[in-house]
Amino acid sequence: MLFLTLARKTYIRNLQFRASHLIQNLASAIFGFIYISIWTGIGESRSLGEYGLAGMISYVAFNQCCLWVSGFPTNGLGMEASVRSGQIAMDLMRPVHLFYHLMSKEWGQIAYQFVYKFIPIYALYLWVLPLQRPASVSAAAATLLALAISGYIAICLHYLIGAAALWTTESTWLVYVNYAFSMLLSGFLIPIEWLPGPLAWISAYSFYPYLHYVPTRIYLGMSTVDLVAGGLLWCAALTLLCLLATRLMRHRVEVQGG
């Protein structure tokens, strides 16, 4: 099946770097630790709502792990380079739809990052921190579902960002802007119910919470699996946008010649 072939190729390609990636996990773990320290610092003198200090530690720690599923896909799914080299014209002409093609490749990347980054950091945190374990098998399963949704949303976002490369040379900035919004609105450092008014409003109406807030809440057992319903809707909406974007890309390539 083409999906598996493409995903597996990306996964295998990454394996040669796993030694240095495993070391870099330590750096990532430290970043998470820094964010946790912020909450232990605050928790010293203030109450932390329904989470409590233990809950917030688990919240931030699990979010740091989630970062590797939805936070670092290949920039623009590699489309910027493809546009620069002209390869994009050929890719658009293939019998396989560009979105399916790039999405499959990216799932391989996400799978690799799950195995070699999420899991090691998660294991490390379980060992050194008071990180909560999942409440039940069904909670764990629901978490995985939420993670899958977050990965898919991230793929769609980067597909759209990458597509923009056909119209502007500055599409890397969109990656950074997306990253900035994600950090602020996805509940990465602070649960979205604690965001100040306008930000909370924007966040609630966006897909960002499904990247961090939703998987972590489900993991902590503080929300039930039906929270992903909104995420599924966003997946559908973003997929349609990606298909539309592909149409526009094809049109542009035909007119401009790539």
Add this chain to the structure above:
Amino acid sequence: MIEVTHLNKTFRQLTPKNGPFQTVRMLFSRDYVYKQAVRDISFHIDAGEFVGYIGPNGAGKSTTIKMMCGILHPTSGTVRIAGESPHQSRRNVTRRLGVLFGQRTNLWWDLPVRDSFDIIAAMYSIDGAQQQSRLGELTELLELAEFMDTPVRKLSLGQRMRADIAAALLHDPEVLFLDEPTIGLDISAKRSIRGLLARLNRELGKTILLTTHDMDDIEQLCSRVIVINHGQLGFDGTTEALRQRIGLPTVIHLTYRSLVEVAELPSPLLTLVGREDNRLSVSCNREELRPMEALRLLECFGPIEDVRMEEPNFEDVIEQLY
């Protein structure tokens, strides 16, 4: 001007371990292998000479040049450029050297050519007036005016090469090391660069050491050739002497009308290279036996239908010197 005496360079290389846990084992004990890249090389170049420095890839050419520039330090032996050692007085020696690596640029990639020259002038402490006049001369000589304000990354190869040569000459060095300056250029660009280099040597008296794989460069520019192979000096003499040593080897490919039986070649000056059905390939030295003579002799095997002559590979020619 350039004095190289008993130069040696040995590199120590890690041999990778085989077997399980190789990465970890390598942290605890390491096996080395010693590779001698340059072996007892000595030569002397006077001011104003134009010397070709040739040899197959991996022969030790770039290692020697790097030692002459002060980039690498020799394991033993000395280099003196105008009496100073590049490895002990790197900064002084580099002021008198202009170095050009054909594949790499000495300019700032994102900035206009003019800015690169300004920065270089500041680095070499060339004062404003001097810089202006040198730049004026070089701009005219190399026809840089049309792209002075273009960023280097937008230049064509020929343009970039000319700008690089100007950059190498800006501080008026006495000695030039040029590494494959004509590589990748089209015929007319090659011709104009060669003309420029010849002028620099003849009219301005610059000492030039040229490494190249293009025999035409050697033929047209160099009065003297040094050949290096397997880290050792193979030949050091005039271009004329080199030509005589290697002769003018040619391979002649013949196609006969019908099958040929070749028991023995008609002349000791011919060497068999290959034979198949009705085709025959021989090589000879054009200095010793003219192609027309060779053809007449080879007609003894039967009527010839087709002839093709081939100049041999440069590397093979050099190999022949041993």
Add this chain to the structure above:
Amino acid sequence: MSWLRMYRILVLASIRSRMQYRFNFWFSTIMSALVNAVEFLMLAVVLLRFDHIQGWTIVECGYLYAILTLSRAIYRSIASDVHHLERYLLSGDLDKLLLRPVPILLALMTQNFNLRFGELLQGGAILVLCMAELMRQGQIGWTAIAPTLLAIGGGAVLLYAIGLISATTGFWLTRTSVLQNFTEDAAKTAAQYPMSIYPGWLQGILTGVIPIAFANYLPALYILKGEASPLVLAGSWAVALALTGLGLLFWRTGVSRYHSTGS
């Protein structure tokens, strides 16, 4: 001095070549400013709800963050390619720097001069806003400006020294990016927030091993809170200069290794 002349030309040339694409220049500057502020904005959002973190208010945290950002922007503007030494070692481009009649470190520093407008803008803006608010609250006065500038300068030198030492390991290891992840990225992220929130061992590392605490936290303890003596500024500069000295010696060793192995 030809060094100053060189730097002047580099700054002007860099500005000029960026200005050619006017829209691009302003756009990327503003984008860069916004995006680089994210790490601070994350904390700001938390502090908007929780007022303070171990006694550090949002404006004090902003001050801490801003002076580190400015120090880093200065360091990376002047010596960007020291951080990228790995690239030069892999491509062999270090050789051409050895052909110049200047110390190789200086040649490396001038290679990719790139004024970080976005970070300077954002750091400067946050600093000005926070200091104005602190002055309004009466916590500091005009006398705080000079020590702040001193702290920023010292921080830049310190970050440069840390960067230099990290990059120099490349002469032995070639690949430096993994180490730099820890010494530059992780350390910088940690120093953006008040160090008292970290457990003792981490504070120890950030003061004794990768002494980034001297770049912003310790000066701020004196300038903002009066909890440290004014000598802490002198101490910061002393550490910065000492570490730079060490870095230069280490660099010399690295270069002479390069001279003998060629890679």
